[in-house]
Amino acid sequence: MYKSPANNNELDHLISLLSKIPGLGPRSARRAALQLIKKKDSLMRPLSSALASVAENVHPCAICSNLDVENPCHICDSTKRDRSIICAIEDVSDLWALERSGSFRGLYHVIGGTLSALDGVSPSDLNINSLMDRAGDPNLKEVIIATNATVDGQTTAHYITEQLKDFDIIVSRLAHGVPIGGELDYLDDGTLTTALNSRRPF
Amino acid sequence: MYKSPANNNELDHLISLLSKIPGLGPRSARRAALQLIKKKDSLMRPLSSALASVAENVHPCAICSNLDVENPCHICDSTKRDRSIICAIEDVSDLWALERSGSFRGLYHVIGGTLSALDGVSPSDLNINSLMDRAGDPNLKEVIIATNATVDGQTTAHYITEQLKDFDIIVSRLAHGVPIGGELDYLDDGTLTTALNSRRPF
Numbered sequence: 268m269y270k271s272p273a274n275n276n277e278l279d280h281l282i283s284l285l286s287k288i289p290g291l292g293p294r295s296a297r298r299a300a301l302q303l304i305k306k307k308d309s310l311m312r313p314l315s316s317a318l319a320s321v322a323e324n325v326h327p328c329a330i331c332s333n334l335d336v337e338n339p340c341h342i343c344d345s346t347k348r349d350r351s352i353i354c355a356i357e358d359v360s361d362l363w364a365l366e367r368s369g370s371f372r373g374l375y376h377v378i379g380g381t382l383s384a385l386d387g388v389s390p391s392d393l394n395i396n397s398l399m400d401r402a403g404d405p406n407l408k409e410v411i412i413a414t415n416a417t418v419d420g421q422t423t424a425h426y427i428t429e430q431l432k433d434f435d436i437i438v439s440r441l442a443h444g445v446p447i448g449g450e451l452d453y454l455d456d457g458t459l460t461t462a463l464n465s466r467r468p469f
Numbered sequence: 470m471y472k473s474p475a476n477n478n479e480l481d482h483l484i485s486l487l488s489k490i491p492g493l494g495p496r497s498a499r500r501a502a503l504q505l506i507k508k509k510d511s512l513m514r515p516l517s518s519a520l521a522s523v524a525e526n527v528h529p530c531a532i533c534s535n536l537d538v539e540n541p542c543h544i545c546d547s548t549k550r551d552r553s554i555i556c557a558i559e560d561v562s563d564l565w566a567l568e569r570s571g572s573f574r575g576l577y578h579v580i581g582g583t584l585s586a587l588d589g590v591s592p593s594d595l596n597i598n599s600l601m602d603r604a605g606d607p608n609l610k611e612v613i614i615a616t617n618a619t620v621d622g623q624t625t626a627h628y629i630t631e632q633l634k635d636f637d638i639i640v641s642r643l644a645h646g647v648p649i650g651g652e653l654d655y656l657d658d659g660t661l662t663t664a665l666n667s668r669r670p671f
Contacts, residue, residue, distance in 0.1 A: 275537050278527055281519040287512055288493075288501045295492035300523075301561055302491050304536060307524045310489055315520035317483040318505065322513045325480055325506060334506060335477050359503055 330401070332377035332394050334359050342375060349373045351408040355398060355427060357381060357415055365413070373411075376401065381419035382426055395427060402434045409437040416443060532603070534579035534596050536561050544577060551575045553610040557600060557629065559583060559617055567615070575613075578603065583621035584628055597629060604636045611639040618645060 278300060286296035303311040327333070328340035335341055342348060352373035356362050357380060365371050379394045390396075402410065412427055414420035424440060431438050444462040445454060454462075480502060488498035505513040529535070530542035537543055544550060554575035558564055559582060567573050581596045592598075604612065614629055616622035626642060633640050646664040647656060656664075 275527070275543070277519070277523050277538055278536065281516075281523045284512065284516045284519050287508075288487075288516075289504050290497035290501055291490075291492050297562055297565065299490045299492055301536075303520065304523065304527060306489075310486065311520055311524045314483075314486045314490075315517045315524065317479070317486050318513055318517035318520070321479050321483045321502075321506065322509045322517065325477070334480065334503075336479055341477070360499060363499065 327377075330397075331375050332359075332379060332397075333362055333375060347372070350406055352411065353398075353401060353407065353409075354411040354413050356413050357420060357423075361413065361415075376410075378414065378423065378427075381414060381417070381423040383419050390426065393423075395430065398427065399430060402431055402436060407436055409439060412438065412440045416441075529579075532599075533577050534561075534581060534599075535564055535577060549574070552608055554613065555600075555603060555609065555611075556613040556615050558615050559622060559625075563615065563617075578612075580616065580625065580629075583616060583619070583625040585621050592628065595625075597632065600629065601632060604633055604638060609638055611641060614640065614642050618643075 282293075282296045282300045285291055285299050286293045288296075291299060303314070324336045325334050326336075326338060328335055328338055328343055330339050330343045333340040333342060337344060349372050353376050354365065354371055354373055355376045355378055356365065357378050359377055362375050362377060365375075376398050377394060378398070380388055380392070382388055382390065382393070398410075401407065410427075410431060412424045414424045414427075428438050442465065443458065444465060445451065445458065451459065484495075484498045484502045487493055487501050488495045490498075493501060505516070526538045527536050528538075528540060530537055530540055530545055532541045532545045535542040535544060539546060551574050555578050556567065556573055556575055557578045557580055558567065559580050561579055564577050564579060567577075578600050579596060580600070582590055582594070584590055584592065584595070600612075603609065612629075612633060614626045616626045616629075630640050644667065645660065646667060647653065647660065653661065
């Protein structure tokens with residue numbers, strides 16, 4: 268029999284909601300609830316308002332599906348970005364990772380996941396049609412497909428490449444190889460084989 | 470240089486608050502924020518209201534410092550609990566653990582932490598004086614000191630025992646020994662020694 272920890276509807280409800288946040292299980296949700304109550308004014312109330320405000324104001328960009336308070340998002344709307352190149356990524360977190368690296372100055376397109384026969388995700392469930400619409404833009408020169416290097420990610424990349432082949436644009440993908448700072452001894456065979464096959468002159 | 474992931478004040482603010490929840494670091498806070506936005510109606514808005522409502526309505530019980538919407542809490546207020554025995558625990562999470570076990574029907578007293586010279590926690594920072602007040606109740610027969618089996622927990626237990634020795638009550642503590650389901654081979658030496666020294670006839 269499940270026993271509610273607090274025997275107290277409001278607290279139990281909070282704990283059950285907290286335990287649905289990815290990264291928090293039932294035990295850490297209980298710890299989190301107690302910590303939040305100890306920090307009512309510095310954390311609990313601000314978090315409550317921040318959640319309400321983000322729920323109200325943050326929406327996917329109509330062009331690239333990035334999350335922002337503005338629509339189009341600040342990247343699609345920026346005059347400083349290179350509009351001739353689009354990087355297609357699986358999720359907004361991948362967009363953030365690329366922005367943190369500071370190495371890409373083009374536009375993005377958030378696919379919203381990967382194709383998956385197992386989970387029943389078909390191309391119509393993803394933002395692929397909207398990418399095709401953008402591919403028709405005469406200013407566009409290149410689409411970088413930066414899906415994850417997983418089986419589903421690569422399947423999705425192949426599908427998108429296939430769809431883009433009728434457009435007069437370059438379709439590229441990220442390089443695979445040894446991570447910077449990585450030691451060969453710790454790398455898996457697949458990465459090592461790819462790094463060897465894709466070797467480049469010094 | 471720290472780069473804000475979302476480049477978007479509201480989302481960045483939410484992520485920085487989420488990363489202060491124990492159990493969530495910066496990366497899992499970002500993942501949590503994205504999941505919450507995907508589940509706006511089923512999780513994000515309910516969580517926002519639950520946080521606000523608990524912040525408003527849940528307070529420490531004036532008698533035992535348990536957290537409840539009522540004051541005194543539902544345990545102190547219950548007619549079904551044994552009022553002759555008080556179990557003193559470090560934190561509300563310990564109270565919840567004992568309540569889940571269903572094996573204790575007395576009252577509680579939440580100490581609110583442990584004495585610690587290192588962290589500068591003195592007896593006046595804890596709910597020890599209020600325990601002494603309750604110890605004067607003529608109906609009280611026993612206080613179980615159930616602080617954690619850590620150095621600080623045991624120091625606190627000794628201090629409380631010392632303070633309670635002038636009262637005409639039994640002061641007891643939890644048994645130490647082999648956990649139920651535990652294998653001897655995996656136990657630390659301290660527990661094994663204690664279990665051996667506290668052996669009981671079959």
